[in-house]
Amino acid sequence: SAVISQKPSRDICQRGTSLTIQCQVDSQVTMMFWYRQQPGQSLTLIATANQGSEATYESGFVIDKFPISRPNLTFSTLTVSNMSPEDSSIYLCSVVGLQSNEQFFGPGTRLTVL
Amino acid sequence: GNSVTQMEGPVTLSEEAFLTINCTYTATGYPSLFWYVQYPGEGLQLLLKATKADDKGSNKGFEATYRKETTSFHLEKGSVQVSDSAVYFCALMYSSASKIIFGSGTRLSIRP
Numbered sequence: 001s002a003v004i005s006q007k008p009s010r011d012i013c014q015r016g017t018s019l020t021i022q023c024q025v026d027s028q029v030t031m032m033f034w035y036r037q038q039p040g041q042s043l044t045l046i047a048t049a050n051q052g053s054e055a056t057y058e059s060g061f062v063i064d065k066f067p068i069s070r071p072n073l074t075f076s077t078l079t080v081s082n083m084s085p086e087d088s089s090i091y092l093c094s095v096v097g098l099q100s101n102e103q104f105f106g107p108g109t110r111l112t113v114l
Numbered sequence: 115g116n117s118v119t120q121m122e123g124p125v126t127l128s129e130e131a132f133l134t135i136n137c138t139y140t141a142t143g144y145p146s147l148f149w150y151v152q153y154p155g156e157g158l159q160l161l162l163k164a165t166k167a168d169d170k171g172s173n174k175g176f177e178a179t180y181r182k183e184t185t186s187f188h189l190e191k192g193s194v195q196v197s198d199s200a201v202y203f204c205a206l207m208y209s210s211a212s213k214i215i216f217g218s219g220t221r222l223s224i225r226p
Binding site: 030 | 159203
């Protein structure tokens, strides 16, 4: 299984600022995704992080609000831009390994926007 | 479109009780089905999975069978423990896209 780390693990931010979340995997993976879990809710896919090209966003999510980078096979970043209290959520990175179609999730980044 | 519907929570049971959490799905084709668990203060973990009809996934005493005829993947455990208290998510995935669609989650609390 893949070991995934996310930084920061949690943060408290002011309205109008931006936060970049990092996701690092200990092995090469085929696909990387970013999910959001709002308080008391299920997980919603934000986008697929594509290596070396623009991310593929799900309905309701746009690049200007959630810019994503994936410079190589083991690292990705998600930025939450111009934050508002409605962005308070847990943001999770997930990956699909090279050897199987199983998806592994990172520990999440708990974001609180004041 | 594709979707997952699971039993509303919260569910509260006494220790050693029998557990069923219902999950049904709507999908074209033959997705893989999963149960994920999120223990308090921890990340999301894969509990079990099934990749084709009539497959039974099992782990830690939990079981779920992929029922194509009823489009269901109900989670069961014969005797729950306090340590099973967590939020359980039913989910489906198509291999080609690897996108996971999650159900709404069911919070399970077990009384000693």
